[in-house]
Amino acid sequence: MTAFPENLIAKILKRKQENALRSLGSNYAKVDFSSNDYLGFSKTRFQQHAGVSDGSTGSRLLTGNHQYFHNLERFLSEFHKVEAALVFNSGYDANLGFFSSVPQRGDIVIYDAFSHASIRDGIQLSNAKSYKFKHNDLEDLKKVLNTHKSHLGNLYVVTESVFSMDGDTPDLQAMVELTERYDAYLVIDEAHSVGVFGEKGEGLVQRLNLQHRVFARIITFGKALGCHGSAILGSEFLKVYLYNFARSFIFTTALSPHSIKVIENRYNMLNHHSPDSFYQQQRAQLLRNIKFFKATLNSLGLDKENYVPSDSAIQCILVPGNENVKTVAGTLQSAGFDVRPILSPTVPKDHERIRFCLHSFNTFDQITDVLKHLIH
Template sequence: MNFLEEKVNALKEAGIYRELPINDTPIDAIIELNGKKVINLCSNNYLGFANHKRLIEASKKALDQYGVGAGAVRTIVGNMRIHEALEETIAKFKKEEAALVYQSGFLCNLGVIQAVTTEKDLILSDELNHASIIDGVKLSKADKAVYKHSNMADLERLLIEKRSQYEQVLIITDGVFSMDGDLAKLPEIVKLAKQYNALTYVDDAHGSGVLGEHGRGTVDHFHLHGQVDFIIGTLSKAIGVVGGYVCGSKAMKSYLLHRSRPHLFSTSMQPSAAAAIIEAFHMLESSDEYTLKLWDNARYLKSKLQQLGFDIGHSETPITPIMIGDEVKTMAFSKQLLDNGVYVSGIIFPTVSKGKGRIRVMVSALHDKDILDRAVDIIEKTAKSMHIL
């Protein structure tokens, strides 16, 4: 295995090798990382549900009733009543006909894209779509083309050039782009899809629980219910547990249960996780206090960082990048911040393009103004000591 050792050594020499930190506490505003208490500003636990008492209690009850595992794939004996209840809950919350749950959001994109497209079809994908979409597109037999990020003129150019050559054309976009925090131009995408008889597919991993009424997501935010064919979401970010789902028509769900490989060849979600997720959706449905607190914290933090002169890109969501550029400096900044008491992960190639390194700050409903002030103070002092600010 010398060739792998050489590759690892190359990462170390380039200054971009990272060792995974070890967390000994629940995901909260302050965690114990590598044996030291630090402010947590890199979790996707937007609403603080990952350690919420109501989710924990729901999970415990399901453990007693169903055990720790489903025991099989959905198509054999792994389809428990709690899985059916979960999908009904999600579909109702998202205001769609049906929902189908996967073991992860990544698997959802892998499983759906390849199942609903054939060699007679074309996929048009935004150039900044998530890695799971990119891999899902690679698994498909359809032809592929990439349009420039959120560039509707480029998307229409591809539709004009190629639409007549294929049976189906599937336009795929993130709802919220995870590295920059900007929103897809979903109304324009839907308009083009209607004009050129194409299908639409939105991965709303960072929009579900964050945008729209009570966190219903990007489709709800833009008032496009019934106009997007495939709506993807995760259950591990704002919902705080694990898994992914796709919402759409009843026919879509029925077909995917027969042809989506993660359902045919992988054991279904743990029943305790399903129970916790159901409780999370009930909490969202009954109150918007969590999403309101998240957005209040996000606006507060963004304002503080901008006042100090940091470049936070063009984020439209709680995702807040601090743009650095140089990859080595990005990783060094991240490490120094951790040493100083703030955990924010450095994001570099291949997650983002070379020369686009950044610290991605992820605020949540768990933070309060005092914690955020402390974090900003540490970020400012560290940046100045490293001549970043």
């Protein structure tokens, strides 16, 4: 075994001292209040068809571009009411590919201060300048837009329809109107909204009928759809541009035919939207659970200043300090709940939190129980 560099050991030790060292744990036996499997879809069994292989054999620009991609992308563009869809290996890859390749030198990207790491990493790889605006604060966004309104390059504005670490939602309607006034291109990451919001789980943008006024949407299949992969939704031009310039699309092995069939299967479940379909039952139960969680928070007096208001499946209670939040999470874990502490630097210092991900399969008793443990 070769020696490990001293400077990297020092970084690990520093993280440890700050109580922020990440570990690869597993809590599978516990009650799940932590995964993104909001509808329990990851547990549905998909019968693999004979002849559908497990490997794609190459990048999509070489041998990996099997017919299943074309079928899925055509389906996605119809389902999501958009001209074109391009499938990526993950939401991380999609954001990295989009933000590193679309905004050019001379352009400006204006992003919500709480944007996901994949958006920030993409922006960092880009030659464009970037500025953040205060989280979900349209007045602040307006200020930043005003500062740059005479800029000659393109303006891109990016937000999430459900924020991954807060579960809250910006005023998308107002944001569309604002960005239109400034001729800015609006990009919305819908990772945590697809499957949960919209009659058939189309996401919040479509629920608000804003799909024609958004430059691009990033959707992921690893959250409510319970499988893996992602897509960027936009114009045919955007699609052609991305498969020519987005390096995280070009220089990687494509998803396998099997993976694509699983995504297709999950969308078929969304598409069967009669009230007694498996999907609609799960979605209705998830929405009931979100309501029940919030009502219980209220009755226990937990929805005061430390609660991050949210109507989504992601619900957070702030517990400032890495050590404190770890202790609280440890108590809940010892009581049998898979609840994770969210530490800084993942969230800003003093905004550490317990993050509850709610699911269709959580029971009212489990919700009451976990919240009661929070106050003991």
